[in-house]
Amino acid sequence: MSIVSFKNTILHNLVSKPKTRKVEKEFPVGTRGHVENDMDLCVLCGLCSIKCPTHAISIDKAEKTWSINPMSCIQCRCCVDNCPKKSLSMGVRFQEPGTEKITKTFKQSEKAIAAQEALMKAAKERAAAAAAAKAAQAAAAGNAQAAPAANAQAAPAASAPAQKPAEEPKA
Ligand code: SF4
Ligand code: SF4
Structure with missing residues (x-):
């Protein structure tokens, strides 16, 4: 088969627009890419880690780090919606393809x-x-309660009649 038999197809492809689109430049509205964390805002409270259904996020408070395993993330956005500091967001770019499971760690x-x-x-x-x-x-x-009690003890003593001195026995 010679190249001549493809000449119409080749000529057509040379002058027509590509049938594919550049995904990198045209993310549909609402695309959920990978999770991003602004480490200037993150207080390592751990709420995102608790809420994550796939346990993709982990926190190390001693090391002051926040980690995510991108391969475990299902882009559900639960962590983003529950972050009290609004430090999490969904990047619109898709996750970079990779050959091994890596955990990405970010320091506060x-x-x-x-x-x-x-x-x-x-x-x-x-x-x-x-x-x-x-x-x-x-x-x-306590002082307010003690004062009436002291007054109550002092009052009967003051109002009691003076006792008569005992009569001396007659000789
Ligand atoms: S919920 Fe937000 S502030 Fe808390 S650890 Fe996660 S990213 Fe940081
Ligand atoms: S988007 Fe969902 S699965 Fe991914 S880290 Fe956040 S909570 Fe976990």
Whole structure:
């Protein structure tokens, strides 16, 4: 078979538009790509890990890292919807193909660590202030209860008639 027999097809393909589209440039609206985390916002609370139905996310608070296993992720978006800091999002690009299962690990940023420490310090101070206020309230309530009791003990003594001195026996 010579190339001449394909000449019409070849000429047609040379002048016509491609029948395929560039997926990389044309993601449909609502495409759920891989999960992305803004480590400037993440406080490592672990809620995303708890909510993930496939256990694709793990948190290491000691190492201050957030990890995801992309091969386990089913792009359900549950973690994104439950993140209290809105640090998670669904990237619209599809996951890069790979030949091995890898876990991607991201370290919490210095900015996020500082913000988290400031929040914890403020929370501790609020708790200490609340405890001090409660203790002061309890002490005030105790004083208020003790005062009437002391008055009640003192009152009968003051109102009791003076006892007559015992008569001396006659000789
Ligand atoms: S991504 Fe969001 S839900 Fe997950 S640990 Fe970070 S702050 Fe918490
Ligand atoms: S999108 Fe769904 S499966 Fe993927 S990490 Fe988030 S919760 Fe887990």
